[in-house]
Amino acid sequence: MGEGLRLAPPWWWPAGDRIGALADALHAAAGVVTMGLLMAAAALPGDDAQDAAAVSAGGGSTFATRPKETAFGAYLGAPYHYPSDFTLKKDGRHDLTIKEIDWYTKPFENPLYYGARVQRWQAGGRFGTMIDFVHSKVYAPLDASYPFEGTLDGKPAPATGKLDDYFSKLEWTHGHNMLTFNGLMRFAGLGPIAPYVGIGAGVSLPHSEIHLETDPARTYEYQYTGPTAQALFGLEYRLKTGSVFIEYKFTIADYLGPLTHTDGSWLPLDLWRQFTRWRSGAEPPGGWAGARLTSHQVVSGFTVRFAPGRVTAE
Numbered sequence: 529m530g531e532g533l534r535l536a537p538p539w540w541w542p543a544g545d546r547i548g549a550l551a552d553a554l555h556a557a558a559g560v561v562t563m564g565l566l567m568a569a570a571a572l573p574g575d576d577a578q579d580a581a582a583v584s585a586g587g588g589s590t591f592a593t594r595p596k597e598t599a600f601g602a603y604l605g606a607p608y609h610y611p612s613d614f615t616l617k618k619d620g621r622h623d624l625t626i627k628e629i630d631w632y633t634k635p636f637e638n639p640l641y642y643g644a645r646v647q648r649w650q651a652g653g654r655f656g657t658m659i660d661f662v663h664s665k666v667y668a669p670l671d672a673s674y675p676f677e678g679t680l681d682g683k684p685a686p687a688t689g690k691l692d693d694y695f696s697k698l699e700w701t702h703g704h705n706m707l708t709f710n711g712l713m714r715f716a717g718l719g720p721i722a723p724y725v726g727i728g729a730g731v732s733l734p735h736s737e738i739h740l741e742t743d744p745a746r747t748y749e750y751q752y753t754g755p756t757a758q759a760l761f762g763l764e765y766r767l768k769t770g771s772v773f774i775e776y777k778f779t780i781a782d783y784l785g786p787l788t789h790t791d792g793s794w795l796p797l798d799l800w801r802q803f804t805r806w807r808s809g810a811e812p813p814g815g816w817a818g819a820r821l822t823s824h825q826v827v828s829g830f831t832v833r834f835a836p837g838r839v840t841a842e
Contacts (some may be wrong), residue, residue: 529719594653595835597773599646603829606635607664607779610822614668614698616740618787621682627675631821633665639702641665647712655710658726662779663705666734666821668698681742694741696746702735705771706756706781706822720766729757732781733795736760736817738795740787743814747785749792751802753818756781777825781817787814 609631616624635641642663649656670692676685680694691698710728717723730751739746762775786805792798805812 546714563653563782583610589759594649594651596651597647597649597653597833597835599645599647599831599833600647601771601773601829601831602648603643603645603773603775603827604635605641605643605775605777605825605827605829607633607641607823607825609633609666612822614819615818616680616787616815617818619811622680624680624685625677626678626691627667629674629691629819630664630672631819632669633667633832639663639665641703643829645831649712649714654714656709656714657711658728660698660708660710660728661705662708662758662823663702663703664779664826665705665822666699667701670695670698685828693712695739696741697737697739698785699745700734701737704781705733705735705750706758706779707731707733708758708818710758710760713765717764722764722766724762724764725787726760726762727758729755732756732783733799734783734785735792736785738787740814743787743789745789746791747786747787747789747814747817749790749801750795750798751785752799753779753783753785770830772828772830774828775826777823777827779821779823779825781821783821784818785814786812787817788812789814832839 542721598833611628611630614626614629616622616626633641640663643661645658645660647656647658668691671690673688673690676687676689678685703789708728708730710726712724712726732755733750734753735750736747736753739748756779758777758779760775760777761774764773786802788802788805790801792801
């Protein structure tokens with residue numbers, strides 16, 4: 529089957545670097561519009577009379593008055609990535625490890641750091657589940673030098689190398705995407721303020737942007753690269769029909785992605801191409817690249833909640 533079935537993007541889809549420019553603009557617009565809509569919706573009048581009465585009467589948690597709730601949210605934030613090794617492997621050509629690269633990020637430059645989530649809280653509001661999508665970014669400092677180990681292009685690697693002598697691109701900036709399913713627990717708070725914790729696991733779906741100088745083409749596509757996990761702690765302030773929150777996340781993602789020398793297009797199409805290549809048994813022409821990305825992240829955003837009915841306190 530060779531490379532497997534290849535689905536071409538439609539005729540109107542932009543080619544080459546215009547895809548990156550279009551993605552930048554769409555990411556920025558989506559982040560601004562989504563946050564604006566959520567802020568407006570969270571401030572709309574709502575039926576929280578029972579919560580207010582419970583707070584006035586008891587001065588604490590209102591868990592007993594809350595029905596099942598579904599909440600949709602979005603957020604912005606900033607990460608810190610720990611230094612980690614980068615590996616490049618291809619039989620007969622590369623078996624390279626670059627030690628402790630100081631990954632960095634630009635969370636407020638296009639494409640923005642952002643996230644989106646859907647939460648489902650059980651009656652009483654103490655326990656819930658969440659699907660969480662995080663679009664972070666990871667850059668390698670190409671002007672920096674790091675220890676090299678192993679072989680590169682079939683020759684012993686230098687003891688130390690400057691990254692831009694060997695790579696014209698080494699980043700995941702459209703982005704370092706993580707999709708997780710999480711369990712949540714909310715604690716009793718003071719009035720409308722409540723702390724919560726969560727833990728979850730899922731998949732890494734980054735947009736890999738890697739170009740080794742000696743390769744004929746770059747890899748520039750969305751990929752599945754392995755599992756990811758996160759733990760989180762946050763504070764929620766309940767508004768009339770929504771909430772505002774601030775949250776700390778700890779995330780870890782193990783990347784191992786194919787270097788396909790392909791410019792991709794759209795996430796579903798790119799993942800389908802990856803699946804067909806895997807099914808056919810075809811090895812990627814550039815080998816495999818990997819890293820473990822471990823991050824602290826601080827985020828803040830809004831949720832809008834929908835509750836079909838209310839329960840009464842016993």
